[in-house]
Amino acid sequence: MSGAALDFRRQRSASSDPLFRRILAAGAAVAGILLLVVTGYLFAYSAPLWSIQSPISFLTTPAWVTGIEQADGSVLEVYGAASALFGTAATSIIAVLFAAPIGILGAIYLVEFAPRALAVPLAFLVELIAAIPSVVFGLWALGDLSNRLRDSIEWWVASSFGQIFPWLSEDPTSPASDSIFRAGFLLAIMILPMIVAVSREFLRSVPISLREGYIGMGATRWEAIRDVVIPTARIGLIGAVLLALGRALGETIAVTMVIGNAEGIPSSLLLPGQTIASKIANNIGETSGEIPLASMTALALALFLLSFLISLAVRISLRRFSRVRAVS
Amino acid sequence: MKSSAVSVREALLQPGTHDLRRARTDWVMQRIFQVAAFLAVLPLFVLIFYVTLRALPWLSPALLTNNPLDQEPGILNAIVGSLQMTALALLVTGPIGIAGGVYLSEFASSRVATIGEFVIDIMLGIPSIVAGIFAYLVLVPILGFSGWAASAALGVLTLPIVMRTTQEVMRLVPPSIREASLALGVPVWRTTLLVTLRTALPGVLTGLVLATSRSLGETAPLLMTARGTNAENFLDFGTTMNAMPIVIYQYAGAADERSIGQAWATALVLMVIALALNVLVRWRTINSRVA
Numbered sequence: 001m002s003g004a005a006l007d008f009r010r011q012r013s014a015s016s017d018p019l020f021r022r023i024l025a026a027g028a029a030v031a032g033i034l035l036l037v038v039t040g041y042l043f044a045y046s047a048p049l050w051s052i053q054s055p056i057s058f059l060t061t062p063a064w065v066t067g068i069e070q071a072d073g074s075v076l077e078v079y080g081a082a083s084a085l086f087g088t089a090a091t092s093i094i095a096v097l098f099a100a101p102i103g104i105l106g107a108i109y110l111v112e113f114a115p116r117a118l119a120v121p122l123a124f125l126v127e128l129i130a131a132i133p134s135v136v137f138g139l140w141a142l143g144d145l146s147n148r149l150r151d152s153i154e155w156w157v158a159s160s161f162g163q164i165f166p167w168l169s170e171d172p173t174s175p176a177s178d179s180i181f182r183a184g185f186l187l188a189i190m191i192l193p194m195i196v197a198v199s200r201e202f203l204r205s206v207p208i209s210l211r212e213g214y215i216g217m218g219a220t221r222w223e224a225i226r227d228v229v230i231p232t233a234r235i236g237l238i239g240a241v242l243l244a245l246g247r248a249l250g251e252t253i254a255v256t257m258v259i260g261n262a263e264g265i266p267s268s269l270l271l272p273g274q275t276i277a278s279k280i281a282n283n284i285g286e287t288s289g290e291i292p293l294a295s296m297t298a299l300a301l302a303l304f305l306l307s308f309l310i311s312l313a314v315r316i317s318l319r320r321f322s323r324v325r326a327v328s
Numbered sequence: 329m330k331s332s333a334v335s336v337r338e339a340l341l342q343p344g345t346h347d348l349r350r351a352r353t354d355w356v357m358q359r360i361f362q363v364a365a366f367l368a369v370l371p372l373f374v375l376i377f378y379v380t381l382r383a384l385p386w387l388s389p390a391l392l393t394n395n396p397l398d399q400e401p402g403i404l405n406a407i408v409g410s411l412q413m414t415a416l417a418l419l420v421t422g423p424i425g426i427a428g429g430v431y432l433s434e435f436a437s438s439r440v441a442t443i444g445e446f447v448i449d450i451m452l453g454i455p456s457i458v459a460g461i462f463a464y465l466v467l468v469p470i471l472g473f474s475g476w477a478a479s480a481a482l483g484v485l486t487l488p489i490v491m492r493t494t495q496e497v498m499r500l501v502p503p504s505i506r507e508a509s510l511a512l513g514v515p516v517w518r519t520t521l522l523v524t525l526r527t528a529l530p531g532v533l534t535g536l537v538l539a540t541s542r543s544l545g546e547t548a549p550l551l552m553t554a555r556g557t558n559a560e561n562f563l564d565f566g567t568t569m570n571a572m573p574i575v576i577y578q579y580a581g582a583a584d585e586r587s588i589g590q591a592w593a594t595a596l597v598l599m600v601i602a603l604a605l606n607v608l609v610r611w612r613t614i615n616s617r618v619a
Contacts, residue, residue: 016515016517017515017516017517020516020517020520021431021435021516021517023427024427024428024430024431024434024435025431025435025436026427027423027424027425027426027427027428027429027430027431027491028427028428028429028431028432028436028444028491029428030424030428030487031424031425031428031444031447031448031451031487031488031491032443032444032447034451034484034487035447035450035451038454038458038459038462038484041462041465041466042458042461042462045465045466101364102364102367102368103364103368104364105360105361105364105365106361106364106365106366106367106368107365108361108364109358109361109362109364109365110365112361113358113361113362114365122365122369124610124611125369125372126368126369126372127606127610128372128603128606128607128610129369129371129372129375131541131602131603131605131606132372132375132545132599132602132603133544133545133546133547133573133598133599133602134545134547135545135547135573135576135577135595135598136375136379136545136576136595136598136599137375138576138577138580139379139576139580139591139592139595140375140378140379140595142580142581143378143382143580143588143592144378144382189371192368192371193368196368220350220351220353220354221354221358222353222354222357222358223350223354225357246453249455250453250454250455250456250457250458251455252455252456252457252460252547252548253547253548253551253573253577256548257577257580257581276457277455277457277548280457280460280461281457281460281548281551281552284461284464284552285552293465296461297461297465300457300458300461300462303455303457303458304454304455304458307450307453307454307455307458308450308453310453311446311449311450311452311453314449315446315449
């Protein structure tokens with residue numbers, strides 16, 4: 001493949017080839033320029049905030065107060081992203097905790113056990129979940145799933161562990177209408193196809209001969225999976241989970257519809273909260289003035305940098321493997 | 329490797345029980361994997377079933393052909409708006425993305441290709457709300473709340489999808505095909521367009537369809553730019569524009585039954601379109617094994 005590229009670069013053909021090449025290069029350059037422009041504007045538009053608050057205090061302060069006049073005439077203005085950061089982290093971690101085991105185990109079934117006639121349709125169906133728009137997930141959660149979760153898993157968690165861990169408790173007489181846990185669970189369903197698809201690809205890249213060799217020595221199929229397949233594909237599986245984590249961090253509209261959009265860090269995961277994305281989506285319409293808009297942009301910048309770090313981690317963890325299909 | 333000398337001796341002494349236990353573990357693990365795979369597809373069926381169940385009572389030909397300003401309930405302007413904003417976004421990002429993907433796969437030095445791939449990775453990871461706030465702060469002040477601004481936001485989100493898939497499928501074209509064409513004296517540009525890209529065309533189309541599907545379902549950036557409207561908005565890119573996701577989001581939280589029903593019906597329409605597009609291309613890729 002790189003061979004073809006080499007041949008092309010050495011071609012010294014006259015006529016329209018250089019022009020053609022330049023047009024194509026311009027297409028590629030658009031992506032880079034667009035990324036620079038978006039990043040540049042995020043930095044530029046969030047800059048005014050740093051004149052009244054340091055980035056560190058922005059990230060660590062839970063309170064968010066947009067200009068309340070105090071008794072002495074001064075205006076209290078505090079912008080803290082900690083509450084939204086907490087919600088983003090909590091929902092994404094809950095999502096991964098549910099989706100990673102099911103996704104990876106399911107992918108193992110598809111690759112190692114399922115007959116081909118079953119594996120292809122199953123993989124196809126799982127990937128179809130990724131095609132459903134997130135607002136439809138949000139509507140489903142709002143109209144049905146949310147209440148079911150409240151009455152089943154959440155009720156069970158609160159009644160079994162709520163006494164021991166306050167962060168898993170809820171008021172049994174009036175369970176919250178929205179919660180961080182529910183948003184995380186919904187995210188788990190939404191990132192599941194990505195984990196299955198990417199894990200499946202890496203499990204399939206483990207050479208058959210490795211399994212056959214181990215099974216030929218007398219191992220069972222499960223032992224071959226445990227001792228050979230999973231260790232060989234480990235980095236790819238980690239990459240799959242990281243990729244899904246990145247997707248979960250940025251998911252906006254479905255989360256906004258079920259998380260409750262409450263300010264502050266809640267005392268329990270079964271209470272309403274907010275994520276960076278849901279806070280922006282929910283508040284941008286009513287935001288005006290230079291500093292409040294800058295603080296919203298700063299939230300977006302924080303989210304962007306977070307996804308950037310995840311992309312970087314995915315790239316590093318998957319460097320050994322040839323290619324991931326990140327579009328799913 | 330678990331087999332220490334002790335367990336090997338045990339196995340030799342009592343092969344029966346040991347092997348039985350291992351076989352049983354094997355069986356149990358297989359069932360666990362099976363259940364996980366089942367759980368992974370379950371949400372798809374539950375979701376489709378439930379959305380259809382809630383939407384059917386509200387779905388009617390009139391709903392699909394009415395504009396809400398003329399006669400409630402109607403979502404014609406939302407369907408038209410969604411389709412035309414997506415079409416505009418892809419008219420721009422399609423050619424650019426294909427050109428960039430071809431460049432990265434065919435002409436870029438390995439250094440440039442690595443940088444390009446990383447840029448695409450980052451762009452694929454841009455959360456839609458970030459593209460939305462960019463359009464809201466930078467484009468809305470210039471263009472107003474409009475279809476233009478919305479299409480631009482959609483463009484930021486779809487460009488990397490088209491570019492990535494194009495690059496990937498171009499790479500799968502065997503070098504011998506290019507070489508054969510070049511050996512016949514065909515110029516590079518004609519070889520690239522008429523031989524390599526032509527061979528990769530089904531995969532490139534797959535990328536375009538995936539980008540279309542993603543773009544049709546985007547909500548947050550549209551709420552911040554197109555805003556939604558009740559008026560007919562065919563090709564009216566200069567003002568606020570309606571879209572299916574906007575209707576779903578705005579009616580989902582409504583108090584009256586009819587508005588909520590309309591949200592479900594719109595969700596069904598959007599879901600059917602998205603699923604149909606994906607079934608179309610994914611089925612193709614399963615058969616052709618390209619992409």
